[in-house]
Amino acid sequence: MEIRPDEFLSFTQWLGPALLFFLIAVPLLTFVAVFACFVFSAARRGPVEAFYAVAGTIATAIGEDLVATSLRRIMAIARLTVKESIRRRVIVGFVIFVLIFLFAGWFLDVKSDDPAHLYLSFVLTTTGYLVIVLGLFLASASIPADIKSKTIYTIVTKPVRAGELVVGRILGFVAVITVLLALMGAISYLFVVRGLDHEHAVLPDSVTPLPPRVEGEASPGWEGTTTMNAHHRHTWTIDTEGSGRTNRLMGHEHVVTRREAGTGADQSTYELGPPIGALVARVPIYGQLRFLDRAGNPASKGVSVGKEWEYRSYIEGRTLASAIWTFQGLSERDYPTGLPLALTLSVFRTYKGDIVTRVQGIVIVRSTDPRNPVECEPIPFESEEFTTQQITVPLKLRPVGQEGIGGGEIDLFRDLVRDGEVEIIVRCDDRSQYFGMAQADLFIEAPQASFVWNFAKAYVTIWLQMVIVVCLSVMFSTFLSTPVAMLATVSAVLLGFFGTFVRDLRTGDAYGGGPVEAFIRLVNQENVMSPLEFGTGEIGVQIVKFIDGALLLVMHSFSAVLPDFSGLGRASEYVAYNFNFYDQLLARQCLTTLVYVTAIAIVGYFLLRTRELAA
Amino acid sequence: MSSDVVVQSVPQAATESPTDVVIETRNLTKVYRDFWGRQKVRALKALDLEVRRGEIFGLLGPNGSGKTTTIKLLLGLLFPTSGRALVFGKDATDVGKNERIGYLPEESYLYKFLNAEETLDFYARLFNIPAAERRDRINRLISDVKLDWARRRQLKEYSKGMTRRIGLAQALINDPELILLDEPTTGLDPIGTREMKDLILRLREEGKTVLLCSHLLPDIQDVCDRIAILHQGELKELGRIDTLLTVQDETQIRARGLSAGAEEEIRQVIARHGGELVQMDHPTTTLEELFLSIVRESEAHPGRRAHERKEPR
Numbered sequence: 065m066e067i068r069p070d071e072f073l074s075f076t077q078w079l080g081p082a083l084l085f086f087l088i089a090v091p092l093l094t095f096v097a098v099f100a101c102f103v104f105s106a107a108r109r110g111p112v113e114a115f116y117a118v119a120g121t122i123a124t125a126i127g128e129d130l131v132a133t134s135l136r137r138i139m140a141i142a143r144l145t146v147k148e149s150i151r152r153r154v155i156v157g158f159v160i161f162v163l164i165f166l167f168a169g170w171f172l173d174v175k176s177d178d179p180a181h182l183y184l185s186f187v188l189t190t191t192g193y194l195v196i197v198l199g200l201f202l203a204s205a206s207i208p209a210d211i212k213s214k215t216i217y218t219i220v221t222k223p224v225r226a227g228e229l230v231v232g233r234i235l236g237f238v239a240v241i242t243v244l245l246a247l248m249g250a251i252s253y254l255f256v257v258r259g260l261d262h263e264h265a266v267l268p269d270s271v272t273p274l275p276p277r278v279e280g281e282a283s284p285g286w287e288g289t290t291t292m293n294a295h296h297r298h299t300w301t302i303d304t305e306g307s308g309r310t311n312r313l314m315g316h317e318h319v320v321t322r323r324e325a326g327t328g329a330d331q332s333t334y335e336l337g338p339p340i341g342a343l344v345a346r347v348p349i350y351g352q353l354r355f356l357d358r359a360g361n362p363a364s365k366g367v368s369v370g371k372e373w374e375y376r377s378y379i380e381g382r383t384l385a386s387a388i389w390t391f392q393g394l395s396e397r398d399y400p401t402g403l404p405l406a407l408t409l410s411v412f413r414t415y416k417g418d419i420v421t422r423v424q425g426i427v428i429v430r431s432t433d434p435r436n437p438v439e440c441e442p443i444p445f446e447s448e449e450f451t452t453q454q455i456t457v458p459l460k461l462r463p464v465g466q467e468g469i470g471g472g473e474i475d476l477f478r479d480l481v482r483d484g485e486v487e488i489i490v491r492c493d494d495r496s497q498y499f500g501m502a503q504a505d506l507f508i509e510a511p512q513a514s515f516v517w518n519f520a521k522a523y524v525t526i527w528l529q530m531v532i533v534v535c536l537s538v539m540f541s542t543f544l545s546t547p548v549a550m551l552a553t554v555s556a557v558l559l560g561f562f563g564t565f566v567r568d569l570r571t572g573d574a575y576g577g578g579p580v581e582a583f584i585r586l587v588n589q590e591n592v593m594s595p596l597e598f599g600t601g602e603i604g605v606q607i608v609k610f611i612d613g614a615l616l617l618v619m620h621s622f623s624a625v626l627p628d629f630s631g632l633g634r635a636s637e638y639v640a641y642n643f644n645f646y647d648q649l650l651a652r653q654c655l656t657t658l659v660y661v662t663a664i665a666i667v668g669y670f671l672l673r674t675r676e677l678a679a
Numbered sequence: 680m681s682s683d684v685v686v687q688s689v690p691q692a693a694t695e696s697p698t699d700v701v702i703e704t705r706n707l708t709k710v711y712r713d714f715w716g717r718q719k720v721r722a723l724k725a726l727d728l729e730v731r732r733g734e735i736f737g738l739l740g741p742n743g744s745g746k747t748t749t750i751k752l753l754l755g756l757l758f759p760t761s762g763r764a765l766v767f768g769k770d771a772t773d774v775g776k777n778e779r780i781g782y783l784p785e786e787s788y789l790y791k792f793l794n795a796e797e798t799l800d801f802y803a804r805l806f807n808i809p810a811a812e813r814r815d816r817i818n819r820l821i822s823d824v825k826l827d828w829a830r831r832r833q834l835k836e837y838s839k840g841m842t843r844r845i846g847l848a849q850a851l852i853n854d855p856e857l858i859l860l861d862e863p864t865t866g867l868d869p870i871g872t873r874e875m876k877d878l879i880l881r882l883r884e885e886g887k888t889v890l891l892c893s894h895l896l897p898d899i900q901d902v903c904d905r906i907a908i909l910h911q912g913e914l915k916e917l918g919r920i921d922t923l924l925t926v927q928d929e930t931q932i933r934a935r936g937l938s939a940g941a942e943e944e945i946r947q948v949i950a951r952h953g954g955e956l957v958q959m960d961h962p963t964t965t966l967e968e969l970f971l972s973i974v975r976e977s978e979a980h981p982g983r984r985a986h987e988r989k990e991p992r
Contacts, residue, residue, distance in 0.1 A: 108716060128775065140804035144790065151792040214788040218849060221754050222805040223777040678756035679711070 065641045066375060067504035071634070072350055075648040082652075086659065089625060097667075098122070101674075121674060129225045129673070137224055138232040145236020149202055157198040158244055164190055165255055172259075175295045178315045180342040181640050183259050184519075187252035188636035192526045195245050196557075199530045203237045203537035204549040207672075216677055226673035230538060230665055237534045242527065249523045253516070260342050264290035264298060264310075264318060266334040274301060290318075290336060302334065315642075316342035345518035345644040348406065348507035351389030351488065360384035369412045369498055376410050376500035381423070381492030387501050389488045390432065391508060396477040403429075403457040403476065404509040405488065409447050410500035417497060422446040424493040428464075429457055431480045432487055438479055439464050439489075447499065454509075457488075513644040521645045525635035528657040532627050533557060535661050539668035543675055561630050563623030570616045578612025627660050701857050701888045702730035702753060706762035709748050709912075722748040724912045725762065730890055730905075732856075735883050737903035737920075738892035739966075741974060745912040746892035747785060750859050753890070754782055766857070778806065781855035785862050787846030791835035795826050795845050798834060799852055806853045820848040825874075839866040847878070858882060860891040864898050876902050900924075900966040908970065910977040916969075923969060 070078075098118060105114035168186065176182045207229075210216040219229065266288055273283035285303040290310065300320045302308025308320035316339035323333045357363040358380050366377035366385065379385035394403070411423050426442035440461035445453070460473045461480070480486050488506065492499040536556050540549035559566070568574035576582050576592035584598055585591075598604040632653055638645040709723040723745040730736045738746045751757040752764045755772040764771035767779060789798055799817040808816065821830050824844035834842060843866055850858060863879070864872045879902050882889055893899055899906055900920065908916040916923065 124773075128773075132775070134807070136807070137805050140801055144793075144801055147797075148790070148792060214784065214786075215790055217754075217756060217784050217788055218782070218802070218846075219805070220756065220774075221777055221780070221782040222802060222853075223774055224805050225774055676756070676758050678751045 065504075065637060065643065066502075067350075068634075069503070071646070071649055072503070075651050078648075078652050082656075090663075093625065121670070125670070125673070129227055129669075132223075133225055133228055137228045138235065141219075141224070141229060141232025142236035142239060145206065145233055146240050148206070149237065149240040152202075154198070154202060154240055154244070157194065158247065161191070161194055161248055162251070164194075165251065168255075169259070176314070180256075180260055180315045180642065183256045184343075184642075185636070185640035187256055188522050188526070188640060191245065191248045191252055191523070192529065192633070192636060195241060195248070195526060195530045196533050198244070199237065199241055199533040200537055200550055200553055202240070203233070203534040204541045204553060205546045206233055206237075207538065207541045208544070208546045208549065211677060220677060225669075227665070227669035230542065230668040230672060233538050234535055234661075234665065237538070238531055241530055241534070245523060245527055245530065249520070253519060256343065260316070260339060262294035262339060264293050264336045266290055266300075266320075266336065268333075271334065286334075288334065298336075300334075300336070308334075310336065312341065314342075316340060343515045344642050345513040345515045345639075346642055347510040347513050347644040348504075349391060349393070349510050350504060350507050351391040353501070353503040353506075354388050354390075355379065356384055356386040356388065358383035358385045360386075366500070367498070369500065371412075371500075376502045376505070378410075378412055378498040378500040379490075379492055381497040381499070382495040385491070387490045387499070387506075389490075389503075389506050391486055391488065393484045394477075394481050394486060394508070395484060396481075398510060399477075399508075401456070402459050405455045405457060406452050406507050406509055407445075407455055407490070408452045408501075408505045409449070409490075411447050411449050412498040412500055414496045414498070417494065422448065423497045423499070425499060426491050426493050427455060427457070428489040428491070429461065429476065429480050430487045430489055431482055432485050433482050438474065440474065440480065442491075444493065518639055518644050521647075521650055522635045522639040524650060525632050525645075525653060528653055529629060529632045532629075532632075532657060532660055532664075535664040535668075539664045539671065542668050542672040556626055557629055559619065559623045560626035560628060563620075563626065563628060564630065566616060566619045566623050570613075570620050577609070578616045580608050580612050580615070584608065627657070632657075699732040700729050701732050701767060702728065702736075702890060703765040703768075704728045704749070704753075704762065705765075707749070707752060707759055707764050708761045709745075709752060709757060710760040722912050723752070726909075726914055728907060728914070728917070730888060732888050733883065733886055734904040735879060735889045735891070735902050737899040737906040738890065738909060739894070739896070739899050739906050739970065740892075740909035741894060743911075744909040746894075746909055747861055748912075749909070750782075750861050750890070750892060753859065754780075778853065779856045781850035781853060781858045783846050783850040783858070783860045783863060785865075787842045787849075789834055789842070789846060789849065792833060794833050795821055795830045795848075798845060799848060802849050802852050808853070816852060816854075820851060823851075823878075824848045840868060840871045843867055843871070843875075847875070855887065857888045857890070860889065862893055862895075863891055864893065864895055872898065896966045896970055908973055910974055913977070915973050915977050920966070924966060 101121075102114050102118050105117050108114075109117065165187075168190075172179075172182055172186060207216070210219070220226075267290065270288040271286050272288065274285045274287050276283055283304075285301055285308065287299065287301045290298045290300065294314075296313050298310035298313055298318065300308055300310040300318070302320045302322060306322045308322075310318045310320060318339060319337040321335050321337065323335060355363045355366045355377065357366075366379045366387065368374070369378045379387055405427065407427075409425070413423070417423065423446075424444060425447050426444050428439050428442050430439035431437055441464045443455065443457065445455055447453075457476060459476045461476060463474045463479075474480065490499065490501065490506065533553060536553045537549060540552040544552060565574055569576070569578060576585065577596065581596055584596065588597070590597070596605050596608065598608055635645040635650065635653075704726050707723060707726040707728075708721075710718050711720040711722055713719050726745075726749065728749075738749060740746050748757065752759055753766055753771050755774070758772065766773075766776045769776050790801070793801065796817060799820060800813070803813045803817060821827055824847055826841060826844055826848070829837070829841060834845065837845065843863075847860075847863070850860075860879070864875050867875060876898060879889055879891070883904075889902075891899075891903070903920050905919050906917070906923065907914055
């Protein structure tokens with residue numbers, strides 16, 4: 065799984081720049097909004113009256129409406145919204161959900177190598193989309209329906225503030241969908257757990273004693289195979305102590321236990337436990353990555369091997385080129401059996417090499433103490449491409465270059481880790497072959513977190529997305545009719561979702577150009593890499609680029625202040641890949657959503673208040 | 680609220696102090712525009728009105744004359760193009776005034792999925808009413824509008840008259856000082872109409888101010904103290920209903936005990952024949968006649984105020 069650089073930031077690291085952006089963006093947007101209102105008003109009534117109108121509206125908003133806002137009225141409207149949603153058969157959305165799940169089994173690939181990923185991404189995507197669509201339909205219909213049926217006349221002629229109406233509506237819809245989402249989450253959890261659950265039996269004939277490690281010794285245990293269940297069959301081993309495991313297959317394994325039935329070992333029966341390891345929340349500890357070039361000098365990144373995707377950069381084999389990760393916050397208590405490293409490397413070959421053995425690499429653990437940079441002897445490994453490989457750094461290591469002194473061992477935590485900090489160096493050990501890596505490609509697997517809580521976190525982010533969609537829908541529906549409000553909400557969500565893509569288009573990191581250029585390329589069936597041809601000469605292309613530049617600027621400006629929906633969808637990816645979603649990231653997203661909700665509600669208040677409801 | 684001043688009789692307009700002006704409009708004008716700001720309809724032209732505490736004021740006019748526009752302007756549902764609308768001395772767009780007013784819309788625009796109790800409970804929660812009093816009021820209002828038997832039925836099952844009555848209950852939930860009724864009797868049968876009128880008169884006895892608009896003349900004639908007649912957005916007539924319906928330049932004589940021959944002469948000299956003069960005053964017209972004459976005159980001479988005389992205000 066690819067991890068974005070900004071996701072490494074802790075809450076406090078993120079808060080500073082985010083607050084700065086907030087403090088710049090909010091006054092700027094407020095000014096733009098107030099000025100736009102003034103211009104709009106001045107066009108109708110002249111500048112002087114417009115000034116008083118705008119100033120009066122703001123003064124009333126703060127001086128009267130904010131002060132008079134009552135929780136009782138908000139709750140009354142929220143309750144009404146809940147009743148309305150129930151009587152408008154919100155349950156239909158839930159029935160669709162259940163139906164999808166009833167028949168999902170037909171479409172999910174039962175022979176997948178990673179069924180947990182398949183099941184998790186299926187339930188998270190389904191509930192995510194369904195809940196957002198539900199929010200969109202429910203929330204964008206309410207206020208326009210009230211205005212159309214004129215029921216709003218009886219409400220706004222009571223002492224109801226526009227803000228109370230907006231917030232009450234939002235709260236009501238959020239309450240209804242929260243209940244549905246909680247139900248969906250519970251059903252999804254059961255669906256995943258039950259879907260992945262299966263049992264194997266041991267094939268009695270397959271049980272054979274393990275061959276002894278040294279000729280003449282007793283057999284260290286037994287091995288065997290299991291029955292074919294859920295489209296797969298495990299092999300297993302068990303030692304004489306009676307503890308055994310199956311091999312890891314389709315993302316899980318089983319515990320093997322022995323039941324003594326008679327006197328001899330061959331009289332025993334073997335039993336397999338439920339699948340374990342399929343639903344976990346791995347906690348990766350990421351380090352800071354830096355590079356050394358082939359001469360051993362610090363470099364900002366490795367070399368490029370000419371791949372378009374610049375996520376990874378490469379180091380050359382058999383040179384001093386190194387990738388160095390600095391880890392912090394390690395303690396012996398968390399890792400009593402050594403440091404479990406998870407390494408995902410990309411390999412770039414300049415020649416075919418030995419076809420049997422893979423490209424070799426070494427891992428070195430080094431102290432960060434500048435006076436005494438102790439490092440251990442290289443731990444060799446064979447690179448496994450396309451998968452994540454596990455390398456455990458043992459607690460007792462041999463120091464490099466100091467064999468004479470003490471002749472002995474150094475302790476990982478006593479001698480190398482200083483104040484919880486240590487460096488892990490990766491080098492490629494084959495001449496003219498390259499290893500490619502990014503910051504997230506090497507991590508230490510900390511003790512696992514709770515899967516249920518991780519699963520819940522994915523639902524919390526789905527909830528956050530739903531809340532923003534509900535707020536946007538209610539806000540847009542204060543001045544637009546239902547279909548237009550829905551369209552506006554969808555546009556805002558899409559622009560928020562593709563915000564980074566729009567930015568990349570502007571900077572040229574993404575190819576294909578802006579809307580006009582893309583359209584021309586579509587019609588002419590040109591690919592995105594070839595230079596644009598339009599009109600007779602250079603001037604046509606210039607015009608297109610100019611228009612696109614302006615359009616992209618506008619789109620980029622909008623997307624910069626819209627909620628980052630692709631970021632909010634990240635928790636689902638983390639969970640589907642069995643990674644623990646950072647609590648800090650969740651806290652960041654919660655805070656950001658709260659800010660958006662507040663801002664959208666304020667905008668909704670002004671739009672509804674300045675609207676002539678009976679016009 | 681104080682009802683001591685107004686309970687006994689119709690207020691004497693001339694002696695009212697300015698603080699008793701509940702509704703005041705000054706030069707109130709409303710122009711409906713389309714999306715591009717182009718003028719579509721001039722719905723209300725420079726309306727000046729004053730409604731005083733404790734009176735029942737009727738807005739009368741044919742369809743499209745600006746009655747409902749006036750009420751919507753007074754409620755802040757519409758914003759004036761120019762001029763001002765003041766309710767309790769505050770701008771009509773001020774939400775705070777809503778604490779003291781009740782509004783029955785043209786049709787009862789209520790949530791059809793709620794039952795009578797839920798409806799009143801919802802609207803009551805929009806006001807600062809303690810929970811115990813809220814329950815009392817809901818029960819009292821439901822029995823006042825005679826819907827006890829249907830209090831748990833959803834409003835979508837209600838007949839038009841029942842909807843109208845629950846709409847009225849909704850308008851009275853906050854015990855308002857000022858009640859605006861838009862076409863209160865439409866859709867009601869004769870008995871329902873009678874009950875509605877009785878209720879309006881009872882509201883006046885309680886010291887409340889009522890502004891109602893209607894094109895049903897008998898309703899206006901029966902209950903209103905003062906009326907304003909609007910036509911094509913202009914104020915055509917304004918005054919006390921008894922004054923307006925008095926025909927000033929005619930004299931009506933009712934006599935008894937005259938012979939058939941004398942009746943012939945009486946047209947020339949009444950007094951000399953010594954008949955007993957039973958009644959001698961100005962005849963009253965019906966509101967219907969007044970209304971029709973104003974509309975006819977207005978259409979003949981647009982822009983002029985009907986009748987030359989100035990009624991006492």
